[in-house]
Amino acid sequence: MNSVWARLTQEQCRQLHNASLEILERTGVRLFNDEALALVREAGAKVTDGNRVRFPARLVDQALSTAPKSVTLHDRMGRPVMPLEGANTFFGPGSDCLNIIDHRTGERRRPVLQDVVEATRVCDALKEMSFVMSMFLPADVPQDIADRYQFQAMLHNTIKPIVFVTYETAGCVDAIAMAEAVAGGADALRERPFVACYINVTTGLLHNADALEKLLFLAGAGLPALYIPVVSGGTTGPVTMAGGLALSNAGVLVGLVISQLKREGAPVVIPGFGGDALDLRTMVDPYCGPDPRGMAQALAHFYQLPMFSLGGASESKLVDQQASIEAALDMLINALCGGHIMHDCGYLESGLTGSLTQLAICNEVVSWIRHACQPVEISAETLALDVIDQVGPDGQFLKLPHTRRHMRERWYPILFDRDNYNGWLAKGGGRTLAERAAEQVSQILASHQCEPLGPAVAEAVRRIVLRAEAQLGREPLAPASGGSYA
């Protein structure tokens, strides 16, 4: 992308920032973690009522001056693939769907670990999916440590950066231990992080124990944390977009302050979404309503901080027209606004259902968006004045080397149909987009395999999963063997 479309002016960003500062000084927040309380108290925040904290603006200024302006996620091979800064945008799936629409049968069912494996492999293969999350919550592993199995499955099946979710801090610690085993130690992981933890926070004003613990753990280790307070307009915050965003952003600033107090320069990724509201007619939490799009991105650009944004979700229950349209509009607008890590491709039913077919469609849309937003080269070669002059009014361009040299720069679809009518019937049997996308998924699964983990590393990872099992006093399940992922 060239540049970003700013939904808010600089002045409006300043207003929102000042509003968040006022919330922090006047209203204050609650922190449910002793270490965080001690850190902010020592730094000069006012603590009353045990855990109610009011922050002076200077603590925020200080944190904003030390938080890194850019964070680069690497792949499993240690290559820098996602520089989170400026107008760079990267798309990927969402996490933890409770249902899957099986691309083979169209059936909506509970996902199993094999679905996590397959989703990861599909993301690994799809060119425009830049990172991986565990799209599904597997029902066939012990639920309280499902996060360990998800993480193990992702390590085995992709080399792309992994954005992960865990329930408790112990799960986060285990995930980092596994990632260190893969990277070759704590220093290697810090220097070339290929995983990042997505932390949800109750609201801008309530910071739950797990969220703070994870933040402190990751900041201490110098690893990227995505610290994301969520405000649902009309219920946990004002229904107006400005108020909702000011409130969640107050929570974002709290996360920044705490992380920087723990370790100056610790990498934090802030939300590139906010100001959303509950659907007050159906009571469903929508993922892709149009109203607040671009506001949080503008604010993150104002702070010049890396952000975790949204793109590619739909509220539809099926892979249908609504799903395509919502996902496409959402991805386009969020890309134009310059979101960095854009998650939730393949999400349906407000994050409760996921579909690999939908994911493949999203991939196609992203490739379209990339071409539509690419900087345009104007040069002697692309203006082609000599070629035009050579051909003149009476010739044509089909046989020119210039044409063959550049023709493949244009966007060509993989899934979208551009055949003539008979070609569409003959080649594809007159199929719909969703049918073609499902076939693409099947083809990937039949052919694509990423570079496997080395046996020693796989074993080290497996031991961490087994340890989590043992800590619960249970016999390990079969999937803990690295071999089942091959």
Place this chain on the structure above:
Amino acid sequence: MHEEQFNAMRQSIVDGAPEHASELASKALELGIAPLEAINKGFVPGLTHIGEQFRLGEVFLPDLVMAGEAMKAAVAVLEPEMQKRGTQREILGKVVLGTVKGDIHEIGKTLVSTLLSASGFQVFDLGVDVPVERFAEKAREVQADIVGVSALLTTTMQGQKSVVEALDRHGLRPKVKVIVGGAPVTRDWAEKIGADGYGQDAMAAVAIARSLLHK
């Protein structure tokens, strides 16, 4: 008789205007309208109307909630007179509600709480991350009719089962009914853990709570 008065009462509920509703209730008593008649002919039709409108998507949740608040305000005014006359106002029941231990999702639970309360239940909202025993203790303390347990995670869903077991242990069941809900929760799960009811959303929660108490 009193048609205009009844219309105004109905409208005060539709408008979600508690103060206006209680004024109209006082006025009704002055005019000699029987309190039960005021409720049934004046205020209830307003609530019924707004409920229908909500189902149709014509009004929003806060409209519905405020209609419930207006209803409560009117009933509060009429109540002493009803007691004097020995006519009973319909008390729907007491509900202890919370999001279970380990789970901080509060939005759905709070909507259930708000709508139950707006529908005339007395709700004791324990908040989020509520220890299993706390549900049982509170149920005993307030002599609850229903315990509602919300869980948004497949992990914390297990806690719903523990609440059922705790209520059993305390000898509170089957008198105290258990209803469960939250994104991963299904009717099958509710049956499996021996809960008495499941609701996919807050409207369903109210319906199931009513039906369990035959109200």
